[in-house]
Amino acid sequence: MEKKRVVSGARPTGRLHLGNLVGALETWRELQDQYECFYFVADWHALTTDYSDPGQIQENILEMVTDWLAVGLDPNRCTLFVQSTVPEHAELHLLLSMITPLAWLERNPTYKEIQQELGEQKDLSTYGFLGYPVLQAADILIYQGNFVPVGQDQLPHVELTREIARRFNHLYHRQLFPVPEPLLSPAPKVPGTDGRKMSKSYNNAIYLSDPPEVIRQKIKTMTTDTARVRRNDPGDPERSPVFSLHKIFSSEEEKADVAQGCRTAGIGCLDCKAILIHNVLQALGPIQERRSTIAARPSFVMEVLADGGKRARAIARSTLMEVQEIMGIHNKRIV
Ligand code: TRP
Numbered sequence: 559m560e561k562k563r564v565v566s567g568a569r570p571t572g573r574l575h576l577g578n579l580v581g582a583l584e585t586w587r588e589l590q591d592q593y594e595c596f597y598f599v600a601d602w603h604a605l606t607t608d609y610s611d612p613g614q615i616q617e618n619i620l621e622m623v624t625d626w627l628a629v630g631l632d633p634n635r636c637t638l639f640v641q642s643t644v645p646e647h648a649e650l651h652l653l654l655s656m657i658t659p660l661a662w663l664e665r666n667p668t669y670k671e672i673q674q675e676l677g678e679q680k681d682l683s684t685y686g687f688l689g690y691p692v693l694q695a696a697d698i699l700i701y702q703g704n705f706v707p708v709g710q711d712q713l714p715h716v717e718l719t720r721e722i723a724r725r726f727n728h729l730y731h732r733q734l735f736p737v738p739e740p741l742l743s744p745a746p747k748v749p750g751t752d753g754r755k756m757s758k759s760y761n762n763a764i765y766l767s768d769p770p771e772v773i774r775q776k777i778k779t780m781t782t783d784t785a786r787v788r789r790n791d792p793g794d795p796e797r798s799p800v801f802s803l804h805k806i807f808s809s810e811e812e813k814a815d816v817a818q819g820c821r822t823a824g825i826g827c828l829d830c831k832a833i834l835i836h837n838v839l840q841a842l843g844p845i846q847e848r849r850s851t852i853a854a855r856p857s858f859v860m861e862v863l864a865d866g867g868k869r870a871r872a873i874a875r876s877t878l879m880e881v882q883e884i885m886g887i888h889n890k891r892i893v
Contacts, residue, residue: 564593565703567600570618574625575763577748577756595636628849639866646874650696695719707741716740749799793820807837
């Protein structure tokens with residue numbers, strides 16, 4: 559039996575952090591064995607918000623894909639590529655834009671939210687930004703994807719993809735597109751060093767490629783339970799982002815010990831952090847080792863992406879040809 563397909567993408571944000579590792583990459587890595595996986599860098603999606611400042615994109619692609627490989631995405635078991643090297647995504651985006659009602663896009667919650675969030679720095683009243691989810695639908699449907707591993711924030715886009723797939727199948731009386739299912743990672747949200755969600759833009763991230771001294775320093779200066787001012791004050795681990803990271807990186811025994819030590823003021827915050835530092839460094843060790851091997855040969859990353867792009871393109875082309883045929887835009891007699 560054919561394996562079901564998994565499709566997911568990430569905008570090129572550069573070096574990845576612990577939040578990306580736990581939220582997405584570990585899931586992507588697990589899915590490789592069971593499914594035919596397509597993972598790509600959504601560089602066109604980056605342009606929907608950063609069109610006026612594209613200078614970082616190329617470097618960010620290289621950094622991000624280096625991290626993908628370091629974490630264990632394996633180009634022999636999944637297809638890794640850059641969206642814009644498969645122009646079929648763009649042509650399908652155009653064709654799907656013909657059947658997508660404007661009202662579906664205008665009521666997409668992320669459209670208004672991001673406009674409000676970034677609207678003061680960037681003019682997002684563009685055609686491309688409104689069409690962001692149509693491009694995402696094309697990314698998924700061009701591979702006839704069955705499953706889409708994403709974070710909570712992307713659910714509205716997967717829902718729109720489902721609606722577009724159904725509308726296409728219905729309009730043309732075909733079952734060309736599977737209606738794809740989102741796969742939400744069960745992982746808890748990873749807090750950054752200030753207790754807010756870990757994010758590059760909050761400047762609170764611990765990066766997979768941070769040198770050990772930097773990681774040590776970042777964890778040492780993390781906020782804890784703010785009610786625990788003095789060493790002798792008892793604390794509440796559930797109010798400390800350090801404990802949230804323990805939940806991800808520490809053993810059951812260590813978690814029980816630091817929680818108990820915190821509640822009774824039996825240990826200080828630095829003692830608690832020392833255990834976390836040890837465990838984070840332990841977890842990142844093998845990733846960092848692979849990363850430095852890969853980073854020493856940037857042409858390897860380019861080869862992986864070129865090869866992945868070729869494989870992706872062959873599949874994308876065959877879906878696109880069916881869509882062209884169905885929508886009456888096949889030009890066999892002309893070319
Ligand atoms: N919009 C997604 C994000 O910001 C990235 C993305 C683009 C994507 N195309 C996709 C994710 C297709 C899943 C499937 O994270």
